[in-house]
Every structure is written in structure tokens, then in C-alpha cells.
Amino acid sequence: MTQKVKIEIDGRTCEATPGEMIIAVADRAGIPIPRFCYHKKLSIAANCRMCLVEAEQGGRPFPKLVPACATPVMEGMRVQTRSALAREAQQSTLEFLLINHPLDCPICDQGGECELQDLTLRYGKDKSRYAEAKRVVKDENLGPLIATEMTRCIHCTRCVRFGAEIAGLRELGATGRGDHMRIGTYVEQTLGHELSGNIIDLCPVGALTAKPSRFRARPWELIQVDGIAPHDGLGSHLHLHVRGRQLVRVHPRAQEAINETWISDRDRFSYTGLSAPDRLGEPMIKREGGCWQALEWQGALQIAAERIREAGSELGALIAPNATLEEMYLLQRLVRGLGAQAIDSRLRQQDFRGDAADASLPWLGVSIAKVEEQEGILLIGSDIRQEQPLLAHRVRKAALAGGLVATVNPYRLDLTFPAIQFTASPSGMLRELAALAKALRKRGSGTLRTLISEVKPTAQQVEVAEQLKQAGKRYRGLILLGALATAHPDYSLLRALAHLIADATRAKVGFLPAAANSFGAYLAGALPHRLPGARPAETPGLSAEAMLNKPRKVYLLWGLEPGFDLADPAKAVQGLDRADFVIACTGYRSPALERVADLLLPIALFAETSGTLVNAQLDWQSFRGAIPPPVEARPGWKVLRVLGNLLELEGFDYRSSEEVLEELRKQCAHAKPNNDPRGDLKKLPPRLSNGDRLYRIGNVPIYALDALVRRAEPLQANAEFLQVSLNPDQAAEMGLGAGDQVEIDQGEGKLAKAPVRLDPRIPRGCARIPAGLSGSEQLGPQIGPVSLEKR
């Protein structure tokens, strides 16, 4: 603990750490000091001059007023924030800031929640003494997310510092000088960073506001409801701003341990997908000839119950990993209550051979906040900025603090921090890891032994292994497996290698959840091999892959789109086609779903239902519904309650989602996070050989993760479209050039036409063809052999 000093602010004695700024101490003590440019998460700029205060040290006053944001405290300092002199300076500063600020508050989105407006009320004069011309600044188009009105800008540079310090990508800057200074990109461009929406909150005036909610509501008409983000593994805390029956916008809710004060653009703007035109409003049934007919809930549920009863143990249930804990728990109760064992939420996994040895309750391995304290991080199969945008920020902090970040991926990532990237084809990834293990003098057993014996570590691999070991010695080593690892045909071997390296370095192994409630599925029992409370099932049921290979009589699909959310869409659709009846509980009607389903039941989505999501560090985060679901849609837990009752299952008489949660919580009393394999992961031979087949790398782009995001128009405006990315050398060998149209052939999955893009970040032997994008629903496994034919 460093020594504390005592200072006095406005007559109050405050304790402070030496070197802390006056404003930070005052904020902690609840003493208000006006400010515009200061932000606790950004570096000090001291350019707005609004926080000028009077200070004295050892009885001697400072010769002039000092900025509270840039003046470090010392023992015995006395500060006056509201003396006549300080107030006069603050008033004058404000008068200067208002010189060029337009008085367009009545048409400004920020009006009513504007820092400048608030401080003007307190420090401003009734009349302006400035009668000269005001500056007018041309707006820039920053893309579909952020609206600009740069004449309102007061040059605090918070947005510029955010880009450099938090996002790690400088897109905005201050160009020009003096009166001609402007904040902008200089050359018109869309802000592309996945956290860029945060500058909307940072802007103390109305210069940067949210485009999708522009002119939609005044701040005082909005009701603020707490929410939890439904996409990545963080479960960022949100403020949902509701007007009437509509969710108008989403803001971050500060939670230092999870999202600090930020949220990703995905969490901020995905709500726009709630009102997509293909939103399902009432139950629908497929009649003869494939035409859809709406029907009453009662009739629909009776049909569903009948079909489910008929199927009995021949029922298969697939539930999206972003469903709430309550939905997962009730669905598995229903499935298991009927004697069926086929339920899974690991929709993007191919390799289920490791199920018997699966970790009993996987988690991140360390708390989210501790990620930034790691000195050595090995990322295996994770495009982390796309998968977990804010966790990438924590990893960035670790890297900037001097920690080692190494990655093993099937393509080179665009990172905003220094990292050592080992890039290799899917089978090459195994060899890269084997080489690291060998550098650590591990020989391994089973399959690993052969793998390790065949490789020779490079100098860089030896270096990385050594640094991981050093980090591990101080308990600051972490090995994370991400979504590309989960989708890997040899996921069990990747895990075995991760554990082997962890063993040798004393690093911890952690898992990055594929979606908002992937780990909740372990607790709720929405997996074939786990019962509620993460208890291992004695006789494991059918995994997602198995139940599509061995078609069930009846399928129940929950919150997923078969073309986009499954590891092998082509095969999945075939499996579903062969079923007698497919019931889809969904928020949307999509062509692929309408093709396979026979009954569509509309369920409530994010912000419309109460529920709980379990994040990467296994926090149970409950939320209430903020808005009603559209038309006849119902919260999922209520649909399952009625279905349970219609099927005459015991104990489906819940009165609230809290009751469901309570029942589950009792069963989870003994569930402890544990990433250790429960058995041997390395018995099986690798599925991938070193052959020279071309492999598809089907990553899931950031805005293709789930049905909601895929319909969020502002996010889709600049999102990726389906392309075949190839290494330029590889393309040259195959006689392909940029822009060529090719046919993608994955056996059962085929797509007639897709353009080729050359990208040196892709290793040879690989073609990056993303999943979750329009067109990819006709393809095969996310990671698997592919051939390309020029059209």
C-alpha cells in the first residue's frame, strides 16, 4: 500500500494517493468540479480549462489558478473549488466555450443530458456579450452509427484520446490550428472500430450523437431500465432507454469488473434488430403446399404438445447459446421429462469426441478484470476483437503493460496491440501448439506424442514458451480457447494441447464463451452431457451433430436460424428436412427457417423478456423485461411453462421467471467452475491430416453472431459480405485473381458464386469463407475441406 496524503478541498479533509489529481480526489469525496475534457479513463489533456480551482501548498497560494484535472495532490494541499476567484474563472471559461457554440439546444439530441447545458445553467450568464460571427464547421459523415454536428464541438478531444488510448486505432484527430481547428477524420471515412460508439457517450456536447436514435426522443421522455447485453461473453451492463413501448437506445451502465464504462457497438446498436420487418408476431403453421397460416396460441401450443408427445424420446432440441438460463432450464426439463436425451446448445461445435472428458463447468479461468493483469496470454483459435470486443480491450491493456500476447490462429488478426501471431492452417494449428509444447520439453502421450515428435520448435516458439513459463511462475499466465478453436474439427486435441502447455507453464486454461449464455448451458443442463447444476449425465444424450446425423422424429429449435447458427448448415437442413415435424420458437421468420419448420412460435427477444445470462466469469446476471414483445409474441419461459403443462409434466406451474431461476439455483449450489478435463482428451487420432487440401475457415464475423445482430441495420450497413479470402500466392497457383467469381464446393454444401479477395493474412492452404453471412447458409462445415472452381 502506498502512503496516503491528506488534502483539504473546500474545507473538507480528503485522503489521497500522492500523484493523484485534485479532480479525482474531489470526485471520490463527492465535491463537484466542472469539467469537459477530463475523463477518468482517458489521459489528461487539460485543454478545456473548466476545472480551474484555487490551491495553496504549505500556506503559500499557487501564483495562479490551477486546472484540477492536471494538478497532482501533495500533503497539506488546500483547494478551493468555489471561491470567488475560482468561480469567476469557471464562468469566464464557460463564456469562452460558448462563443462558438450554437444555441441550438431545442433541436439537439443531447439537449437535456448535455454537460455543456448543465454547466451553462450553473455558470453561464443570461445574456451573451459576444456579438461577432460564430464559427461554422462542416460535418463529416462518420458512418451509420455516429451522427455529427461539428459546429457544436468544444474541442475537448475526448473522442480523439479514446481512439488512441482505448480503441487503439486513431481515426479521429484535431486538424488545423487556432480558430480553424476541427475534430474529424480529415479524409472522409467511416469509423470502423468495434468500440467507436463509445465516443457518443464521451462527447460532452451534442457534436457526436447516435445516428440510429437521432431525433427519436428527448432524454426526459425516456425511462431507464437496467439490462444485460445478449451477445458476447461479458454480459456488459446496459441502460435501456425506453419510450412508450419502444426501445429507443442503449447506453452503457458502468460496471468496473465487467465492461468498465464502455460497451461494444454490437451491444449498443443491436436493439435496432428488434423491429426488423421479418419479426414474427403470431404463431404460424405450415399448411399443405407450404403456405403459412396464422393461428391462436392455444391451438398452436396444442399442436406442438401433441407432436412432442408423439415423438417422446425421439425429440431433439437445439437451443441457441444466447437463450436465457430460464429458457434453457425449462427446455431441458421438458426434453428430459419426456425421456428424450437430445438437447444441445453448442451449435457451432464439430468435434464432440471430448465430451466425456469435458471440463465440468468451463469458464474464463480468471475474472474478466484480471485478464489485464496477465503477463502471458496465449490465444488459441480466437479472432478476439470480433468475438469479444471488450475482452480484447483487456487483453490490449495486458499487452501494453508489457505482457506477452501470442496467438495461434488460422489467419492473421488485425490487432491494436503488439502480439506474436502464429498463423497456420487448421492442421497446422495443432503443430504450432505441439511445437510450443516441445519447446517446454513436454513429450505428451497418446496422439499428442506423435504430433509433438514430428515438430521442431522455432526460435520464436522457444521464446514464447519461455515467456509463458515466466508468467506462469508468477501465476499470471493464461491460455484462452476461442470460437475458432470450438469450431475446429480437432477441438478435443486443441484442448489437450492447451492443457499440456498449461501444465508445463503453470498457466491457467480459460474458455471464451461462444455466446452470451454458453456457460449458462452447463448450469442449466442444456447440453447432452450435463444435467442442471453442471452435473455430468450418466448416459449422455445426443450432441447437436449427432441429432442432425440421426434424424429425430420431431425437432424443437429455440432462437436459432439453421442456415446461420449451426456448424454445418447444409447437413443441418438435410437432417431437419427428414423430420416429421419441426417446431421453431423464434423471433424472426427467415426463408431458411420457413423451409424446414412446420410450426413457428413467436418468442420475446432481448429487452422484451425477463431472464438471466451467465457470463464468462460465471456471474448470474438477471434482468427484467423493458418493453413488451411485439403483437402476440410471448416470453420464452411462459411458452415452455404452458407446453410443460400441456404435456402433463410435473411442476411446471411457475408464476414468474424468478421462481424458475430459484429452482435452478438450488441445484447449482455445488457447481464450481473447473476447466480441468474430466478424462483423457488425447486418445483419438487427429481428424485433419497434413495433406494439401484446401480448408475453409468459416469465422463468424462480429455482426453475424446471432439473429438479432444480423438484423441490426446500422451495424449491417458496413458489415462484411460473403467473400472468399485467399492468400495471393495461393490464388496465383489456383489461377484466381481478385474479384473472380468462384463456385464453393463443400460436398453437400455448395454455393454457386462468390467473389475472391486477396488477403496476405490468410495462410496458404486456407480460404476464409465466413459463416453467418448471407450465402453461407448453403455451405458445409465452418472449418472443413473446400474446393473452389472458377466460374
Add this chain to the structure above:
Amino acid sequence: MSLKSTPQTLPTDPAVRENLFNPEIRAAIDRHIAKYPPEWKQSAVMPALTLVQEWNGGWLTIELMNEVAAYLEMPPIAVYEVASFYGMYDLKPTGRHKVCVCNSISCLLNGSEALIEHVKKRYQVAPGETTADGKFTFKEVECLGACRHAPVVLIDKTYGENLTPEALDRWIEELD
């Protein structure tokens, strides 16, 4: 970690970097880079811009600024910031010469205002613009640091001190 204390490096593919500008300019920029710690290559942005501007005949294009950014492995916006801040960088095509009249306090008191008015009238050119014949670009600039011989005019790389409108005319006359 702050904007000022941590360099933000955007690595450039060596194959691209080795082919920017020409070997002489690369060598000249490298001599400036060598003056700073290796991670602070971007500290050489001002001399690099000066060299590239001269090479390009007196002004900078966005493409050239992007190339400077790529060569110094820094964000392009940071180069735009520098280039748009300082008066000695021109972002529009210029004349064959640059006539820069000081408009700071000492020169102003000693008659630079009259010089500025004279140039405007005689050559029909506003500050920041180029004469119709493309002979020179007229610029008002901040203090040139030669106050004791005010008023001062800088033409290209030569200082002219204690200038009268007539003396300035003769000097401009001599330019090619």
C-alpha cells in the same frame, strides 16, 4: 498509457515501405529517424514532410501524407494533424516560389501590414493564393524569428529584412 507518452505504431509491410518515395528521400528521412529512440520513429514526421513536400514541388497531397504515415508507421490522421497545423506545409498546389510575409507583432509594427497590402494590390493575389502567372504563392506567416530586422519576408529559403514595398518588388522581379 497516453496519447502523448505511448507511440501508436501501425506496422507497414517492409516490401511496401522499401519502395516509397525514392532512395535519396528514404535515406534523408532515415537520418532524422536515427535521432530518436527506435519506437519513436514518428518523431521525424516534420522533417519527413518537409523533404517530401520539396520533392513534390512545394506541396503535399493526401497520398503523400499517407505515404509519410506508412513510412513512419504512424496513423495517417496524426500526419494530417501536423501538416494542417504548421504554416510551412502547403496542402494545395503552389506557385514556383513562396513569398511569406510575417504578420506577427514586431513586423506588423514596422510596416509588414503595408507590405501585405502592397502585394495584394500589385500582384492581385490574396493570402494563401497563387498569382495568375503561377510565379509565386503569397502567404501570411507567423513570426519568422528575425524581429530585430522587421519587417521580414521569407522567399523560399531566403530571408529579406528591413523590407520596403519597393525593395520587395525588386526582389520579386529577380525571381525567375
